Amino acid sequence: RARPVRTRVTPLLPMPDLFSSTSSPEADGTGALPPAKARKVGSPSIVRGADAALLAAAAMKARWSSLVLVEVTSTSPDYIKPWKMHSQRSCKGSGFVIEGGRILTNYHVVQDAIDVRLRKHGVSRRWRGTVLARGPDVDLALLAVHEDEEGRGDSFWNGVTPAVWCSTLPALQSAVHVIGFPTGGTTISVTQGVVSRVDCKNYRVGSSAFANSGGLLVLQIDAAINAGNSGGPAFCSDGSVVGVAFQSLGGAADGIGYLIPTQVCLNFLAAVAGGEYKGISDVPFLARELRNASLRRRHRVPDDVTGVLVTRASSHSALGVRVDDVVLSIDGKKVGDDGSVELRESELVSYEFLLTGKQRGEPTSVLVLRGGERVQLCAPLSQLPRRLPRNHGFDCFPHYVIIGGLVFVRLCCPMLEDKRSKGHHSAIYDLVNYQIARSFPPADGGGEGGEVAEILLLTEILAAPLNYGYTCHAWRVLDTLNGQRPKSLRALHQMYRAVPDGAFLEFVFSHGGDQIVLDATECRQSEPDILQLHAIPSATSDGLQGGGEEPAAPAPAP
Template identity: 35%
Template sequence: MKMKTNMNKASRKRSRKEAKASSSTSTSGAADLSRSRSRSPSPSPSPSPVVPSPAPADDLQSSRHKRNRRKKSQRHREPSPSPSPSSPLRTRAAELHSANGGTADVPPSSEPVDAVKVVPSMDAVVKVFCTHTEPNFSLPWQRKRQYSSSSSGFIISGRRVLTNAHSVEHFTQVKLKKRGSDTKYLATVLAIGTECDIALLTVSDDEFWQDVSPVHFGSLPALQDAVTVVGYPIGGDTISVTSGVVSRIEILSYVHGSTELLGLQIDAAINSGNSGGPAFNDKGKCVGIAFQSLKHEDVENIGYVIPTPVITHFITDYEKSGQYTGFPILGVEWQKMENPDLRKAIGMKPDQKGVRVRRVEPTAPESGCLHPSDIILSFDGVDIANDGTVPFRHGERIGFSYLVSQKYTGQKAVVKVLRDSKVLEFSIKLATHKRLIPAHIKGRPPSYYIVAGFVFTAVSVPYLRSEYGKDYEYDAPVKLLDKHLHAMAQSEDEQLVVVSQVLVADINIGYEDIVNTQVISFNGKPVKNLKSLVQMVEECNEEFLKFDLEYQQIVVLETKSAKAATQDILTTHCIPSAMSDDLKT
């Protein structure tokens, strides 16, 4: 009886050990499965998360402790087989070496080591090193001190790399480094899309492209879909992973390009250095590019991603023409028609919906057919609602500018309008936006002209930002802001010309305080742009140079004295030329 009891105890003890070993073996797989299910609202039969989430430290220690106990019991029975090259039980160093394109002979290990999951898409994520030399808008004849930055990018098909436009803005040198590599490769910038904040790069060195698979794009994700942002943010040198879900899909303001395009809002942190990194879905497909975040005391972990429709538009645009041509717009300002009395007064039928045209850009192709007070009913066959939205996906609506942004520069679209109770259709050739105060200068140095110490230049958003800081929309002069927000260019080459500053000299006594003031006319002739001003001043044979400025200010200088003093002023301030190179031709 006693022997039987002891045998039962031994049997139960052995059963507990086997059950415990079995539980330890399945822990990792179950954890991975539950983690991948938590990332996706609709789990697939065989989930494949982009990046395995790290287990807590105590779980890892517990798992290792269980494996060590199991290995000790196995040693009494039979020796562990050496891992084969195809076995998942490889050393971490060998796996990382293989990920970088190398080959390694792995010596047999006496003890199996935890397998490390390496997602192929992560190997295509690169670190971007850029040296920038920005223009000096206050002293446009020179540039600012150079500085360096780092960001992220990723390899796509055709031996190309995508990153953000602001990551390589005003670049003088760009270098790329692959994951796990110690080599930086010189890169060539193929195209910069400032509006969509995307840049396309390539590398001429064949070694850079060895043993790396390009990233493949996925479709536009749905709300609550899991996303994983991969990149090289501040805080370390190695690759970083942050996970979240898609929380919003709408037309967003692209800060760098001062435009509005489709964008994704996610609840994953996007920090400095993450810019240009890919956002993967749970199938390892890229669904966007990280590009900006919302920083406010009332919010946290709100990041924004450029979605695949915008990315593919940029790439296709470049492939079609060999250069980036931009996103077209419908050159009108419009008003919602949600008020029933307004619709009735204009003559809209109960089943008619649309938006009212307030103004038409004089430089836009639409100016030839669209008029103020027209009601735009549809764009390319898609009906527009009274609030300016169109159907997007099931249960979702989006601004009708999305339809326009899906077109390419030069393509035609059919616009249906209501005018004087009649429905009319027009075929419009779409073009990019021409602003009186451009949102960017596309890498060109600023134009300038100097006469008698007066520094003339053309106003742009980068100029306003340089003069008044990031809050220029609050600190800049009211008249400049009004023109920035509401003025329309009357011709393709029209510019807003200002006296940026006055370099003090005897010739300009009494004018020293004139700063950032618009030039209206010269000797009674309107100033259309900076080049026309240069031509009029250089060819002037009258006794005086008379500049009419805003606020009814005038500047009068003797022509011969002013031109003679210019060279001395240039020498004093070490200025190489009285005008920028683009004004010399």
């Protein structure tokens, strides 16, 4: 037999007034609440809070006049077919005015720009801009404004207040406001968040991310950063700039954006002020963690000592770090077994920022354990020679040489990043792995006197009667021409010109010793027809036809 459920009814108590000055009501015997004690609008605490909020908002809004919309039209060279250019494209980003009548933005916003237009916040007119300096390794660029070239009389600088840099690295959980012109609208956008993390990160992304100079400091924030925010400022609560928006983490990750911190920006500006920007210093060694007990004993590392083990070192660095050295400290900062150093109290980041975050020529002190003995090293760092050029317009250009329909180019990072290279990525990466990964930094191929031998690549065979039958030799590294190894495209062109008529050209390639043999006379006679058939203006790119010392003529192939 089911038993009835007895429910105990409890009288309802009056709800406390959450907005009164007390959280517990005073009963008057009837159960009724006394009238709520309303806080006066003019009370000192509210006035002080309102004044502080208004002052902060005013300080922030005063800096908005430094914001600039950057509209760019660009076109980039085709590194697969270097005699061509890619289609013209347009994009937009953000920037902001700094001291000296200049505008700072991201390098990737104005990369390959052929026309730059600048619009101030709240003004519809566009002014023409010019790129003064580029820093691809730090993703920064400096712009100038062409003043009143249309004769309209209104100055770009009217009502503009340059942004002010924050003097310190922001603390975790510090409030930040990211301002710019992202997608989703045409007017200014302001997003708010906090500094979530201070870390050391590779600024280079994409297919050539492995070719970076080393990790740089980065601020991670949870404020929204979208396409179009790039190059825009991030302000802290006092209205000063703590960083420049440049990346966001897409995909499943949400609310992860990255800022270039003030220190990196100021180093870039200082380098530009001192002359032509030449890039940050390369980390001159690679190291592995030193946490395994056997590995530590093998290198005679005491139990109370921490550090990292050098596995590769550049012979071109003045610092003098060697393979099997144990790096104990950098500039007096102790290096942990995992490669971390203390940034601030209880905050650890990679040791690389101590090397990449310096201005050129600034000395670096490194304490190493070498054969069980402590050795103090000190020298300024610099960029290291590389066989794999990294940036178009800096250390590489779309040069080529065509000999008998064989198209030769130099292997470089822009080739990996070229959209047309997607169909050839496996072949290119095989070349990178075999030709580059064996040395440090990637293709540290310097010879005597720092001379760097280029990696020459056969990318295509343009069909012609004289090269009939050679259809499967593309994407090979050229080893020798008639027994001699050309050190550059220029040297290859000069060696070809030095071979007499009636002799043969014997090209030998790596990966199995493949070879192609052509008649030198037929190559020269067929050149005009091949170029006309494929709409190619010249057999060599501009700049390779003259200059430099003539190499010794290679012996004709028998």
